Amino acid sequence: MSQYAMPFLIVNYGVEMLFILNNRLAAQKNEASKVHQIMHDVTVTMFNDQFLDELFRPQKIYTVAATRDVFLSLSKSSIMHLSSNSMQTLFALMRMGVKYQLLTLHHPWSMLEYTLNHLEALLPLVPVGTKPSVTKVQERFLALHQSLSVGAYAQIRYELLNLSLGFRVKVSLFMTSKVQNPDGTFNLPSASFLAPGPTNEPPGTIRTYSGGKLLEQTTFPHGDAKLPVPLHVPRGSWNPVDCRTRFSRNGFNMYTQGPDVLGAQTRELPGAAAATAATTPQDAEADAFELQVGAYGKEMNILSHLAGRQSRMANETVKLSLFEDEEKYVPPAMPVRTAAAPVAAVALPPPVTAPRPSAAPPPPRPVPEVPAVARMSSGAVREENRRLLDIASGMGDRSGGEHTGGGADLLDIMDDI
Numbered sequence: 001m002s003q004y005a006m007p008f009l010i011v012n013y014g015v016e017m018l019f020i021l022n023n024r025l026a027a028q029k030n031e032a033s034k035v036h037q038i039m040h041d042v043t044v045t046m047f048n049d050q051f052l053d054e055l056f057r058p059q060k061i062y063t064v065a066a067t068r069d070v071f072l073s074l075s076k077s078s079i080m081h082l083s084s085n086s087m088q089t090l091f092a093l094m095r096m097g098v099k100y101q102l103l104t105l106h107h108p109w110s111m112l113e114y115t116l117n118h119l120e121a122l123l124p125l126v127p128v129g130t131k132p133s134v135t136k137v138q139e140r141f142l143a144l145h146q147s148l149s150v151g152a153y154a155q156i157r158y159e160l161l162n163l164s165l166g167f168r169v170k171v172s173l174f175m176t177s178k179v180q181n182p183d184g185t186f187n188l189p190s191a192s193f194l195a196p197g198p199t200n201e202p203p204g205t206i207r208t209y210s211g212g213k214l215l216e217q218t219t220f221p222h223g224d225a226k227l228p229v230p231l232h233v234p235r236g237s238w239n240p241v242d243c244r245t246r247f248s249r250n251g252f253n254m255y256t257q258g259p260d261v262l263g264a265q266t267r268e269l270p271g272a273a274a275a276t277a278a279t280t281p282q283d284a285e286a287d288a289f290e291l292q293v294g295a296y297g298k299e300m301n302i303l304s305h306l307a308g309r310q311s312r313m314a315n316e317t318v319k320l321s322l323f324e325d326e327e328k329y330v331p332p333a334m335p336v337r338t339a340a341a342p343v344a345a346v347a348l349p350p351p352v353t354a355p356r357p358s359a360a361p362p363p364p365r366p367v368p369e370v371p372a373v374a375r376m377s378s379g380a381v382r383e384e385n386r387r388l389l390d391i392a393s394g395m396g397d398r399s400g401g402e403h404t405g406g407g408a409d410l411l412d413i414m415d416d417i
Helices: 005-027 032-046 049-055 064-075 084-103 110-125 128-145 150-162 172-176 281-292 294-300 302-307 378-398 406-416
Strands: 080-082 205-210 213-219 318-320
Touching: 005 032, 005 049, 005 064, 005 084, 005 110, 005 128, 005 150, 032 064, 032 128, 049 128, 064 084, 080 084, 084 150, 110 128, 110 150
Parallel strands: 080 318
Antiparallel strands: 205 213
């Protein structure tokens, strides 16, 4: 498992997100100042130093749910407001765009080319003051490249593709260009060139080694064995860092083919079900597992917390709709009974109860007589108190106590009250 897949995951997904946002903001004819503000805020938040420090440290790759949380937080870092449906569609478009471009890479080094192409294509879309943030990320990838082998790049590509294994969402741009089939699968183009690496050989040769020595070599026919190397990159001169000798063209903005190439990205395409993911049983199990660990994942999702630190301005919000018909969409209502179709009432028989035997009412209970209370005069009360005091004094004498007369004073006070 690679410890450096996270930078390639978040940066490539993030640039795809910015490409889509820029296209939709322009198609909806938003003010240029607001478009620049959104592009600046999201880019600066995603490429700030603290976020990048966490992103480029060695770690395991995030799950799909944790990755979605990161971009949900990033979407809230600007004045942009996305509905839940738009955010779901945005993330699906990001996944499908990255998935297609990863599938069409022909060499592990192309993973770096793809990422650098992405960042270079982003530069013209962001304001001048934002460009240093993009350049800073490029420098981080160049430094990381020094420690990654060809096998490490192959592992990174493998892990990024596994995140979208079985995930198929129909994208209008891919459907119209015949890149995607009605079932959501891709029509992958055949290779036109061989990778021009200095040690790359045409496919079709198998060598067996033991102890560093060649034991056996066999060949077999392969269709790509006769492919040429690119004319602009002679064999041995390929350098994925140099834009002039890059072999892969992946990573450039796919949404520049027209002003509104995503306008037809609606909830339902003709002749098909709603444009949602076609998942496999393995995906369903993975989703269930992510739900179980969701609370733990959110607590441990440091990138999401870092991205969410910058809250957007509440006084001026740009509502972005990724659906052409989102404003007109009304969820289906439950059927309502009207007077035109009355429902016949069903007469129910009265409940059957067992007859109770007749009985005479019980006789009334006698009311106890309450003796009349005679009001005593003040003198009579005082005399009664003295008599009780004498009784109490006699009890104190028998027990050896000494009467102090305090009780008479207390009784006198009570009499006065």
